Every structure is written in C-alpha cells, then in structure tokens.
Amino acid sequence: MSGPNRVLVIGGAGGIGAAVVRLIVAGGGSVYLAGRDVGKLAAIGGELGMPYGAVEASDPDAVDACADAAVAALGGLEGIVNCAGSLILKPAHLTTTAEWQATLAANLSSAFGCVRAAGRLLRAEGGSVVLVSSAAARVGLANHEAIAAAKAGIIGLVLSAAATYSKAKIRFNAVAPGLVRTPLTKGLVSGELAEKASIGMHPLGRLGEPEDVARAIHFLLDPAQGWITGQVLGVDGGLADLRSR
Secondary structure (H helix, E strand, O other), rough: OOOOOOEEEEEEOOOHHHHHHHHHHHHOOOOEEOOOOHHHHHHHHHHHHHEEEEEEOOOHHHHHHHHOOOOHHOOOEEEEEEEOOOOOOOOOHHOHHHHHHHHHHHHHHHHHHHHHHHHOOOOOEEEEEEEEOHHHHHHOOOHHHHHHHHHHHHHHHHHHHHHHOHHEEEEEEEEEEEOOOOHHHHHOOHHHHHHHHHOHHHOOOOOOOOOHHHHHHHHHHHEEEEEOOOOEEEEEOOOOOOOOO
C-alpha cells in the first residue's frame, strides 16, 4: 500500500475534501468522512464504501468526538485533514460582528479542533495533519480582512503545533490555495467578466480545480514525506508570490 492510510477528512463532501477522499481511497487508504451535509456524505461514503458522520466543525468539542468516532470506525488514525471553512468578501467596516465570529469559527476554530484532536490521538505513533489556509493570508487582497485574518491564524497554528508535537512525530502542514472552482466559490466567477478578472490574478492563467489542491494535501499526508513539517504550500497558480504583468 502506498500513500496515507486511515485518515479523517472533515469537510469530506466539499469540492476539495471529496477530491482528497477519492485520492486516498484510490491509493488503498481508508477514510472517515465528516461534515455538515449528511446526505452528501452518505452519497460519497456509500459509493466508496467508507464510513461517515456528521460534525459541527466550528466546535472543537464536536471535532474531538468526531475524531474518536473515526478511530473506532477505522481501527486507528494516522492523519487528519480539515477542509471545513467559509468565505466572506467584505471590507471590515461592512462586516458585522456576527459575520466576523462565524468566519473565525468556521475556519480557525475548526482547524484548532483538528490540532487538539491530533495531539490527543496521534501521540503514540505519530501522523500527519493538513489544514487549509489561503493565498489571501500571504498577500494583501482588498475586501478580504475577515477571511485573511482567519486563514493567517491557521498558518500560526500550523507552525506552533509542528514545534509542540515534533517529538511525538506528528507533522503539521497547510496548503494555501488561490481561487479554486468549488461550490463555495461559484458565486465569485458566475459572470464572464468576474471569471476573466479572477483568472487574470493568477499568473498561470487559470483558476484552480479541487484536484490541484487535493494532490498537494495527499502529498503532505503521505508518510513518505516524513521529513516535512511546519510548512505552508502555496497551491495558487502563482497568485501570492508572482506578478507576470
């Protein structure tokens, strides 16, 4: 068997999460799918023959319980991926307190819950945790204050956790995507002009696909990458670091 085995994927029915699940299963691994939409989880889990369960990922206690369920269903756990999250594009002065708190909960609290669960469950034999940040945390983009702050917090979380749990051989890394075609981002590229403008921000000349990010997550999960920890891998078509015009 090659690649990661026995992985909890939170947000496993979303665009990127489902692509990660399919890659793991294709490589002979086992997955516990978790998320809010039980119907979608059941469809993917049934298709692939993998267990699933509902979780409110913004609640770290719920993530703990979900991780315990994954251990019971899979007979152990070597990896955790958090693909749960949200998207809000507003300037700070138009962002309500409720929207700010919801953004932190969906993105940063869910990531913290995965780190905490990993620290409790993977200490005996080690493993890999992959979180999802964003190119918006690495480059200034207008109207991204709330989501950029939450995603930047994930980078700090990865660095600290990687140091804390290094002796337990638990690796913590993140991917930082650019704009990826998923149900969550559909509204951003619904018009021809909006899509053209979004593509123009990415030097490689196209938007990302879920599989682009899933392959990077799969790579970081793989035990063969056992000397990689505390890293943030940009999977963004050059958005954060390059200017081609």
